[in-house]
Amino acid sequence: MLKTFSIGGIHPAENKLSADSAIQALPIPQMVSIPISQHIGAPATPVVKKNDEVKVGQLIAKSSGFVSANIHSSVSGKVFKVDDIMDASGFRRTSIIIKVEGDEWLEHIDRSEKLLTEISASKEEIIKRVGDAGIVGLGGATFPAHVKLSVPPGKTAEVLIINAVECEPYLTSDHRIMLEKGDEVLVGTQILMKALEVNKAIIGIENNKPDAIAHLTKLATNYEGIEICPLKTQYPQGGEKQLISATIKREVPSGALPIEVGAVVQNVGTAYAVYEAIQKNKPLIERVATITGKSLKNPSNWMFRIGTPVKDIIEAAGGMPEDTGKIVGGGPMMGKALSSVDVPLTKGSSGLLLLPREETARKATKACIRCGKCVSVCPMGLEPYLLMVCADQKNYERLEKDAVMDCIECGSCSYTCPAHRPLLDYIRLGKGKVGQIMRARK
Amino acid sequence: MSIIAITILALCAIGVTAAIILYFVAQKFKVYEDPRIDEVEEALPAANCGGCGYPGCRGFAEALVKADDISNFNCPVGGAAVMSHVGALLGHEVKAADPTVAVVRCNGTCENRPRTNQYDGATSCSISASLYSGETGCQHGCLGLGECVEACNFDAMYMDEETGLPVIIEDKCVSCGACVTACPNNIIELRKKGPKSRRIFVSCVNKDKGAIAKKACDVACIGCRKCEKECPFDAIVVENNLAYIDYNKCKLCRKCVVVCPTNAIHELNFPPRKEKPAAKPDAKTVKPAAAAKTEVKDAPKAEPKANDSKEETSDNK
Numbered sequence: 001m002l003k004t005f006s007i008g009g010i011h012p013a014e015n016k017l018s019a020d021s022a023i024q025a026l027p028i029p030q031m032v033s034i035p036i037s038q039h040i041g042a043p044a045t046p047v048v049k050k051n052d053e054v055k056v057g058q059l060i061a062k063s064s065g066f067v068s069a070n071i072h073s074s075v076s077g078k079v080f081k082v083d084d085i086m087d088a089s090g091f092r093r094t095s096i097i098i099k100v101e102g103d104e105w106l107e108h109i110d111r112s113e114k115l116l117t118e119i120s121a122s123k124e125e126i127i128k129r130v131g132d133a134g135i136v137g138l139g140g141a142t143f144p145a146h147v148k149l150s151v152p153p154g155k156t157a158e159v160l161i162i163n164a165v166e167c168e169p170y171l172t173s174d175h176r177i178m179l180e181k182g183d184e185v186l187v188g189t190q191i192l193m194k195a196l197e198v199n200k201a202i203i204g205i206e207n208n209k210p211d212a213i214a215h216l217t218k219l220a221t222n223y224e225g226i227e228i229c230p231l232k233t234q235y236p237q238g239g240e241k242q243l244i245s246a247t248i249k250r251e252v253p254s255g256a257l258p259i260e261v262g263a264v265v266q267n268v269g270t271a272y273a274v275y276e277a278i279q280k281n282k283p284l285i286e287r288v289a290t291i292t293g294k295s296l297k298n299p300s301n302w303m304f305r306i307g308t309p310v311k312d313i314i315e316a317a318g319g320m321p322e323d324t325g326k327i328v329g330g331g332p333m334m335g336k337a338l339s340s341v342d343v344p345l346t347k348g349s350s351g352l353l354l355l356p357r358e359e360t361a362r363k364a365t366k367a368c369i370r371c372g373k374c375v376s377v378c379p380m381g382l383e384p385y386l387l388m389v390c391a392d393q394k395n396y397e398r399l400e401k402d403a404v405m406d407c408i409e410c411g412s413c414s415y416t417c418p419a420h421r422p423l424l425d426y427i428r429l430g431k432g433k434v435g436q437i438m439r440a441r442k
Numbered sequence: 443m444s445i446i447a448i449t450i451l452a453l454c455a456i457g458v459t460a461a462i463i464l465y466f467v468a469q470k471f472k473v474y475e476d477p478r479i480d481e482v483e484e485a486l487p488a489a490n491c492g493g494c495g496y497p498g499c500r501g502f503a504e505a506l507v508k509a510d511d512i513s514n515f516n517c518p519v520g521g522a523a524v525m526s527h528v529g530a531l532l533g534h535e536v537k538a539a540d541p542t543v544a545v546v547r548c549n550g551t552c553e554n555r556p557r558t559n560q561y562d563g564a565t566s567c568s569i570s571a572s573l574y575s576g577e578t579g580c581q582h583g584c585l586g587l588g589e590c591v592e593a594c595n596f597d598a599m600y601m602d603e604e605t606g607l608p609v610i611i612e613d614k615c616v617s618c619g620a621c622v623t624a625c626p627n628n629i630i631e632l633r634k635k636g637p638k639s640r641r642i643f644v645s646c647v648n649k650d651k652g653a654i655a656k657k658a659c660d661v662a663c664i665g666c667r668k669c670e671k672e673c674p675f676d677a678i679v680v681e682n683n684l685a686y687i688d689y690n691k692c693k694l695c696r697k698c699v700v701v702c703p704t705n706a707i708h709e710l711n712f713p714p715r716k717e718k719p720a721a722k723p724d725a726k727t728v729k730p731a732a733a734a735k736t737e738v739k740d741a742p743k744a745e746p747k748a749n750d751s752k753e754e755t756s757d758n759k
Binding site: 339 | 558559562563564566568569572573574575576581650654
């Protein structure tokens with residue numbers, strides 16, 4: 001009996017179309033636009049101006065607070081302008097636009113493929129350099145990694161959990177990283193263990209990736225304290241709290257952080273980025289994304305430079321299919337539809353899903369029949385049908401009482417609802433409002 | 443027989459005892475309530491819209507009775523008539539507040555503002571606004587999902603299917619502000635109704651730079667400052683690439699309307715413009731409203747005088 005989290009969950013069709021496609025390097029575009037806010041927290045402050053020459057890996061925007069992240073140039077060339085351009089949600093946000101000239105890297109970045117297993121950096125040094133490298137959680141939440149590594153006083157980390165679940169259907173970027181960069185991931189995990197001063201790490205992988213489980217299990221014998229934990233395929237196992245429940249059978253209390261139960265969770269892509277930053281001095285300037293879709297010619301995985309326009313990766317995968325109805329940034333469950341293909345790919349872009357028109361059409365909403373399916377699939381034990389009604393009626397007190405803030409926005413409720421009610425849309429709205437009220441109270 | 447008599451007697455006895463107890467309890471716990479509250483409540487329109495800022499008419503009546511000075515209170519539904527009645531009841535002098543009305547500050551019709559994508563999520567402006575910038579290139583304008591219309595308790599709004607924008611029915615609007623609160627993009631504003639309902643306002647809330655705003659919408663305010671320079675009363679301020687007309691300073695001279703290169707400034711309920719300057723205020727010669735862009739050098743005061751008899755209502759865009 002394989003492990004999984006304790007309550008709720010669904011199992012949508014996996015559709016991992018690009019699982020066998022090796023990671024390829026996406027050609028460097030002529031122009032990149034790098035938003036200064038690609039992470040949760042305060043936007044970074046630009047430190048370059050128009051016509052400045054930049055090299056690959058050079059700092060172009062500085063972290064502007066504790067919860068914030070540095071941003072580095074992903075290309076070499078000249079800063080074209082610092083201006084507001086459209087982000088993935090259509091709002092205009094400050095971005096640094098760089099005209100590419102050649103591909104000149106900063107000298108101290110080690111670009112060789114050689115595996116460096118020796119970890120010479122100290123705990124403090126690791127945390128500092130992870131912060132300097134602008135690494136954020138690459139699973140999609142983009143929470144600055146150094147903040148998670150800085151364990152608050154009075155708390156101790158007991159175990160590091162590496163999130164290699166990739167529970168979103170379609171996405172395969174983490175899967176490919178594990179297969180192709182297995183050793184690097186494990187060294188990265190050891191670096192993270194050193195930063196947290198723990199001697200145990202668990203890598204949680206769903207059993208729909210048997211090759212990755214076998215590969216890492218074999219490699220892990222060379223590394224001390226790393227355990228590979230195969231998990232039953234169940235969405236949303238990649239949620240932090242769900243993964244902790246699945247791997248170490250501990251429940252994070254409502255409103256608390258994982259450190260409360262002695263766990264720190266990092267994504268497998270983050271572990272790889274940490275390896276690159278500490279061992280190779282390479283800041284977070286590129287990452288892997290899956291581009292996929294049933295009608296797409298060539299569903300594949302690409303290593304792209306941050307700031308590359310979305311249309312470039314679509315082009316690389318064989319162009320946009322005729323019947324595309326929606327382009328979703330991220331996976332089908334939690335991803336967000338893009339309003340334009342001109343927006344840049346950012347640190348949080350784990351995938352791009354081109355859905356055919358007939359699959360995107362929303363079905364007509366009907367009345368709630370009180371079947372309770374949403375309640376049974378909610379991984380946080382909430383009552384989505386009730387939260388939706390409360391959000392619609394603006395009953396924020398009740399929403400807060402019913403723990404709307406615990407919602408992880410996984411969308412299992414909307415997915416399962418037989419009346420096609422937009423449960424999550426309303427819950428997210430209510431969550432936003434309650435969050436505002438709670439912050440105002442402080 | 444005796445059982446029936448005993449029952450009746452016993453019940454009477456219980457009734458009398460309870461009445462006596464209740465009488466004393468009522469005396470003991472009596473809550474004094476100013477009788478004027480009922481009177482004032484009676485005078486209020488009982489719309490319970492909350493437009494005054496209090497929870498319903500009863501709450502407003504309590505606040506009015508309690509207050510020493512009611513000059514800052516206003517019932518937008520009842521307006522000056524109700525407030526002077528209330529003032530008389532409470533023995534206060536009430537200065538008539540200028541009536542206000544809601545205006546929609548967006549003219550991004552399907553024609554003026556082409557759609558760049560299609561939204562198929564839940565039909566709610568707040569949800570759409572929390573997800574993304576909307577169906578057009580303008581991230582500030584009307585989302586067109588009608589949350590304001592839903593919020594209106596007075597049937598004073600409807601969605602125009604052709605333009606995709608909400609329309610306010612002036613006669614029904616009581617200026618309670620429910621639509622203002624409902625709109626996530628803060629498009630709707632309560633503005634002074636103005637003499638004969640004549641108003642001038644900037645029908646745009648786009649704070650983007652001129653080129654971007656213009657690209658997204660043909661009738662966007664591009665922040666060119668022409669109106670600011672033109673205005674003889676310093677009523678117009680351009681901030682963040684957006685002009686705003688202060689209705690307390692505006693003298694309705696309409697000079698700004700003429701200079702606006704994108705027709706973002708709207709005039710409502712004005713008579714059609716005259717061909718000739720105001721030096722000869724000849725009320726008979728009027729030009730159709732379509733030719734409103736002609737340069738007119740009207741003296742502001744001549745306007746109403748010349749056209750008193752020609753009340754015409756231009757369509758509320």
